[in-house]
Amino acid sequence: MCRYLAYLGPPVTISELVYKPPNGLVHQASAAMRSLTRINADGFGVGWYAPEISPEPAVFKDTSPVWNNYNLGSIAGKIRSPAIVAHVRAANSYDPVHRENCHPFARGRLLWMHNGDIPGRARLTRQVAQTADDTLLAMIRGNTDTEMALTLFLTHLSDPLAGDLDVDELAAAMRQTLAECVTLHRQAQEERPLELNFCVTDGRALVATRFALPGEASPTLHWRETGPHRDGRSVLVASEPLSDAAGWEEAAPAAMLLVRADRSVESRSLADLA
């Protein structure tokens, strides 16, 4: 299990998401409140966009518990961005803790995170080896289910490493990825739960999912919108609310959230995949 968040809106510092909220990611690393795994101390990562410089994101991730990382502590308050993601990891017993297995994962303009588990690593690896092209295969730098799922996702995009991805295309590829994981899971008559809380963003829009087989295994997912005006509106998607503030919504157990570039939020059902 892990915990993640993703923010789109007027520029804020990374600190305002990770350190300052009462239940910010630093708190969730040692005492997650809505997760069976309370300790998420097997590494962390942040990713952000500086659209005035590049459409590709910056990623800083490391293997330490987020609470004792001095680099993040120093830079988080000095970087302001309109699009930030962050993740704290609780590794399962078979995926090693090294930077390349930490989230988010970057490909082209995209950042990808996962909260959950896809049992059956060999099965997943074979699927990836069969369906991904040479370029995507050679970009794999770790061995997690998350990175394998990302690679599957990219195979469902028309031009995965190019720019100007449409949010509806992201959503369609996400749905196909979940369907593919479900098919693999069922074909293998896998008994362990399949947990697929993914999040992908290109810095302007994002798609996040809450999905598991069986459904009751699904990790939590919440979101919060602020601001009435388009320019000032922000959306924050997070595994669990960062505070007791009003306005936090809980995603349905089998649902996909789409946040468009205008920061409108749409929830689509994934119940047909369950």
Add this chain to the structure above:
Amino acid sequence: MCRYLAYLGPPVTISELVYKPPNGLVHQASAAMRSLTRINADGFGVGWYAPEISPEPAVFKDTSPVWNNYNLGSIAGKIRSPAIVAHVRAANSYDPVHRENCHPFARGRLLWMHNGDIPGRARLTRQVAQTADDTLLAMIRGNTDTEMALTLFLTHLSDPLAGDLDVDELAAAMRQTLAECVTLHRQAQEERPLELNFCVTDGRALVATRFALPGEASPTLHWRETGPHRDGRSVLVASEPLSDAAGWEEAAPAAMLLVRADRSVESRSLADLA
């Protein structure tokens, strides 16, 4: 490029191989003498056997340059073993530097190291995904050509994770692995050099190779035998001699060295694969 060594003989400390020789691995990390890549500072690893406790090896590897690793500096002089391997790494530009990509790689009773390069990662990954069984696939923890080649090697053993491996079976599997790599290389009409200086040991015997396509690309490989008596005889195989001492032999450019449990050394030609 990288540099490695492997020792079989009466117990010695790790220090006697890594720190004390004038051209020990610590020296080779910053100033390798017989390698185009003089700096091998992208991590290191040592592996050793404590046969009185377990047939499986201990592995300590880390991403720092070996010269500034205080843990190795402290423990190397306090561990004595009859079977020790060590490696310093110069990563290519596409394989990340994390512990799980450092050498040696452990599987069951075996330790595996590589000095060289297998171009065409996607090709290699697909071959592994097609030929390895679920158990071997799920053991992959990094993304290097070396670990992929190890997985291919294991598919050529009758019972790869069991004990009591025969050195002739190791040698046969090694030859098959090289042949498989050569076939993949040629089928793809790959133009970059294929460099396959591998080393595998179970703590009693070892097999090491010197092989490349084209042949002149082959990294160096040397060995040295000491002691007239079976009990006191030792064999040291290394990418380059550790000192100016007499007795260092150079392996032929397309050859496989077999060191048996009685520490006799046999060189077999691999010229037919070239």
Add this chain to the structure above:
Amino acid sequence: MCRYLAYLGPPVTISELVYKPPNGLVHQASAAMRSLTRINADGFGVGWYAPEISPEPAVFKDTSPVWNNYNLGSIAGKIRSPAIVAHVRAANSYDPVHRENCHPFARGRLLWMHNGDIPGRARLTRQVAQTADDTLLAMIRGNTDTEMALTLFLTHLSDPLAGDLDVDELAAAMRQTLAECVTLHRQAQEERPLELNFCVTDGRALVATRFALPGEASPTLHWRETGPHRDGRSVLVASEPLSDAAGWEEAAPAAMLLVRADRSVESRSLADLA
């Protein structure tokens, strides 16, 4: 807060102390049972003696949570020693997490650990700078209260870096160190608690303390003796029992435990210092 253990007895593997017991240090790292700080994930360390090779100890320590350290996981079962210490750290907010601030600390033949806190770092640093000689001062590699206290301790030994230290001399120096810390604390009218659970060993004997001002702040300390015969007798000192096994004793709140080379245990009161 932290948790530590120290073992003297017939050789055992590090695994038998760190991984195997139900409440071994790996368990205490994420769920310490007798400590206000349940998570001790800011690094760890092990130290051990190989008396057949050297009177000086080996130390392996790292900044990761002990539970996800693959190096320790690999080597702990392959190293057997008659004298082992181990420590998991919960750093306070002002001492950085880097290897040189992890415990145990090594000087000459000695290993030193601490569970507690000495408030007033500047005060302590000045005391050390005034009383330690050049050699001891130059050996300081981190900035913790623990290493400063170790340096004070060494100033109370007649020949701190030499061999053949007498356990009674260690105990006398320990008492002087505690007295020195108490004096500094009182002179400054420091209001924060002073917590001084130290442990020092030369691989043959050890001295451990349980002491705090005010007394009720003292961290826990326990020990367990096994075996009726001198050769087979072992003593294990630990911040908290490693299991529900019979035989665990709790140290008095202001006490010093002496374990001699024959593994007899003596408890001396430190109540006069309180």
Add this chain to the structure above:
Amino acid sequence: MCRYLAYLGPPVTISELVYKPPNGLVHQASAAMRSLTRINADGFGVGWYAPEISPEPAVFKDTSPVWNNYNLGSIAGKIRSPAIVAHVRAANSYDPVHRENCHPFARGRLLWMHNGDIPGRARLTRQVAQTADDTLLAMIRGNTDTEMALTLFLTHLSDPLAGDLDVDELAAAMRQTLAECVTLHRQAQEERPLELNFCVTDGRALVATRFALPGEASPTLHWRETGPHRDGRSVLVASEPLSDAAGWEEAAPAAMLLVRADRSVESRSLADLA
């Protein structure tokens, strides 16, 4: 020995200083051209200012060779700043390689770097313990000569952790620090060279020194000014030129460079200290 650079001018990305120049810091890490120590692979650091957010700098430093650090590789091109410093370290044999010993060192609004060596650590530690107040003493996080010298420097500022430091005050404190180091060195009749190439900045102005005893031991120091107009003018100070471009000047062997907020450069002699 080490290599450093400091930039003041119109905002540029960190990449433009570290990665892009032919002799950028990444190149100097493995093949410094004007240093006896060609390999500077014992950690690195970057510091930068985001004046629109905070007067205090951000610092990212790590122990890996700069050339294989993926975090820096990812973020360096996405951060643009008008004030950037960077450093690659070649540790001496007695200062451990951990993040807190890497440069730059931050205090309040200041960043501090050093290229050189101050022999006699115990002597320096005592001087610091005697002259620094509790606040400054408690801020020491590592054990290097560099951080001790920084602490001495801060004692010569009227209000070291406050804002709005005047460049002339920085220059005066720098001169006093050098004089203090020279006095300590001479009083001890130290025979090893004293090398004091420091650099301090508050993000608007900077002071850098080239100084050694004996004079011929002084590490190199260069600078380059560009742009005729005040708004577009930049100054780059570096241990060695980053390229063959015209305009690089070499600092005199005993000199202090002052770069003011208007990016005018003044060289003052330190010959009277020699």
